[in-house]
Amino acid sequence: MVHSLGLLAAAVVNVGVPIGKGLVYGLAAIGPGIGIGFLVGKSVEAMARQPEAAGMVRTTMFLGIAFTEALALIGFVLAFIVK
Amino acid sequence: MHLLTILAAGENPILPAANELIFGTIAFVIVIVGLFKFAFPSLGAMLAERTAKIQGEMEKAETTRLEADKVLAEYRQNLAGARDESNRIIEEARRTADQLRKDLQAKAEQEAQSTVARAQEEIRAERDRVFQELRTQVGEIAVELAGRVVGSSLDKGTHERLIDEYIDEVASGGNGKG
Amino acid sequence: MLAALSGRAGFPAPGIDILKTPCLWGTNGALCVNRVVIYMLLAAIVTVCLFVLAFRRPSLVPRGLQNVMEAIVEFVRNGIAIEVIGPEGLAFVPLLSAIFVFVLVGNLFEVIPGIQFPVNSRTAIPVILAVLVWFVFNIVGVKKQGGLGYIKSVLFPPGVPWPIYILVTPIEFVSTFVLRPFTLFVRLSANMIAGHLILTIFFVGTGYLLGRALTIPFAVPSFALAVGLTGFEILVSVLQAYIFTILTAVYIGGAIHVEH
Numbered sequence: 016m017v018h019s020l021g022l023l024a025a026a027v028v029n030v031g032v033p034i035g036k037g038l039v040y041g042l043a044a045i046g047p048g049i050g051i052g053f054l055v056g057k058s059v060e061a062m063a064r065q066p067e068a069a070g071m072v073r074t075t076m077f078l079g080i081a082f083t084e085a086l087a088l089i090g091f092v093l094a095f096i097v098k
Numbered sequence: 099m100h101l102l103t104i105l106a107a108g109e110n111p112i113l114p115a116a117n118e119l120i121f122g123t124i125a126f127v128i129v130i131v132g133l134f135k136f137a138f139p140s141l142g143a144m145l146a147e148r149t150a151k152i153q154g155e156m157e158k159a160e161t162t163r164l165e166a167d168k169v170l171a172e173y174r175q176n177l178a179g180a181r182d183e184s185n186r187i188i189e190e191a192r193r194t195a196d197q198l199r200k201d202l203q204a205k206a207e208q209e210a211q212s213t214v215a216r217a218q219e220e221i222r223a224e225r226d227r228v229f230q231e232l233r234t235q236v237g238e239i240a241v242e243l244a245g246r247v248v249g250s251s252l253d254k255g256t257h258e259r260l261i262d263e264y265i266d267e268v269a270s271g272g273n274g275k276g
Numbered sequence: 277m278l279a280a281l282s283g284r285a286g287f288p289a290p291g292i293d294i295l296k297t298p299c300l301w302g303t304n305g306a307l308c309v310n311r312v313v314i315y316m317l318l319a320a321i322v323t324v325c326l327f328v329l330a331f332r333r334p335s336l337v338p339r340g341l342q343n344v345m346e347a348i349v350e351f352v353r354n355g356i357a358i359e360v361i362g363p364e365g366l367a368f369v370p371l372l373s374a375i376f377v378f379v380l381v382g383n384l385f386e387v388i389p390g391i392q393f394p395v396n397s398r399t400a401i402p403v404i405l406a407v408l409v410w411f412v413f414n415i416v417g418v419k420k421q422g423g424l425g426y427i428k429s430v431l432f433p434p435g436v437p438w439p440i441y442i443l444v445t446p447i448e449f450v451s452t453f454v455l456r457p458f459t460l461f462v463r464l465s466a467n468m469i470a471g472h473l474i475l476t477i478f479f480v481g482t483g484y485l486l487g488r489a490l491t492i493p494f495a496v497p498s499f500a501l502a503v504g505l506t507g508f509e510i511l512v513s514v515l516q517a518y519i520f521t522i523l524t525a526v527y528i529g530g531a532i533h534v535e536h
Contacts, residue, residue: 070355071359074355077515077519078522078526080519081463081522081523085462088462088463088466088467092466096110111469112399112465114400114403116306117308117309117310118316118398119400119404120307122316122401122403124316124317125316125319126320126401126404126405126408129323129374129378132324132327133328136328137331138327140331141327141334147336
């Protein structure tokens with residue numbers, strides 16, 4: 016009985032940790048995913064509306080992506096930190 | 099201390115390992131020193147030189163253009179001057195020719211008139227002379243005739259002969275002298 | 277059943293451990309020389325060589341390597357320094373182009389045959405660069421606005437009613453002085469780690485699938501995907517170098533221009 020409980024605990028750890036890591040990263044990626052999609056869509060709209068401002072919009076778009084992406088990357092890092 | 103041991107072990111992928119930090123710093127110093135010592139000075143010098151060269155070329159081109167403009171304007175001016183000159187010369191020639199023509203015409207007319215006048219003068223003079231001569235001859239003849247009439251008795255025959263002789267004489271003398 | 281779950285079987289998926297490399301020379305300590313260290317030094321030498329070979333005796337009419345490097349420097353100058361910082365950014369063009377090329381070379385090691393290890397997937401160089409950038413933008417800010425003025429413009433953004441400062445000031449402090457360098461190096465490293473892992477998984481997976489007759493047909497799409505992802509990783513390498521440089525420029529620009 017004790018032996019099988021120990022096995023169960025080991026199984027929970029072995030299966031649960033990867034699932035937890037996956038969940039951490041997956042949940043962290045939702046927001047930035049939506050955000051980047053929204054951001055790029057709006058940028059394309061802006062560039063189509065004013066092609067002469069495309070350079071400026073593109074720079075700002077990359078900046079926005081970089082800032083938004085940081086959230087997902089913190090989740091990615093967190094997945095490694097979870098032991 | 100705990101952080102240092104983690105760093106040294108290089109366990110966590112997010113924390114840099116100590117050896118990598120040290121060698122990474124060395125690598126970065128290599129990059130910075132190498133670039134700022136060997137690459138950027140010559141790059142800056144080259145860019146400055148290029149700027150100067152392009153600016154110089156542009157200035158030279160500008161000067162050349164201005165010079166060309168000036169030469170063109172000068173040429174145009176010269177051309178216009180030459181046209182004016184030629185017009186002037188032609189005009190002058192025409193005027194000279196006109197003048198010459200008029201002069202010649204006037205001179206010819208004058209000459210003709212003078213010739214006519216001289217001819218008339220001569221004719222008149224000749225006539226006057228002839229008249230003069232004729233008058234003297236007539237006088238002489240009249241005197242001679244009178245003398246003869248007076249000197250010899252005049253019969254009808256003689257008279258007629260005398261008159262005939264006189265007329266003949268007058269006619270031949272007038273013809274011969276005139 | 278439980279026993280099977282408690283152990284691992286089947287395809288040994290390459291994990292984060294592939295980034296750890298054994299010491300080749302020296303002791304296991306601060307002076308351990310492993311593959312990463314060699315690649316770091318190699319990246320530095322390649323960067324220096326690129327610049328020095330291109331610009332040591334520069335000709336007025338660029339040719340060959342000089343043309344390429346001039347295009348890069350021009351891109352950093354016009355596309356990053358002037359566009360983000362403005363005319364004051366010209367002074368930072370050398371630093372920005374050094375960072376750009378160094379990061380780019382380190383990233384591209386990911387796909388160069390025979391190396392295939394992104395130097396920046398180890399956090400050492402990104403951390404060093406982020407610390408340098410942290411010092412640069414703070415020093416520039418203090419120089420431009422004075423110590424107090426800089427702190428004031430960062431922590432107390434104007435145009436905010438004063439009670440909001442209770443909320444804004446700690447957020448600004450953390451975001452400017454802690455999160456900026458942190459996200460700067462994590463963004464670069466995490467992208468490179470992820471790219472390296474994905475490439476490794478698909479290439480190792482191709483080899484694993486080739487090992488059994490039954491799975492050989494599946495090796496073909498795996499390999500095709502790996503090749504496609506290699507191209508994608510080249511794009512990511514360039515993009516991450518660009519983003520790292522442009523964020524550096526944004527931080528410097530933010531320190532130069534007082535926000536209104």
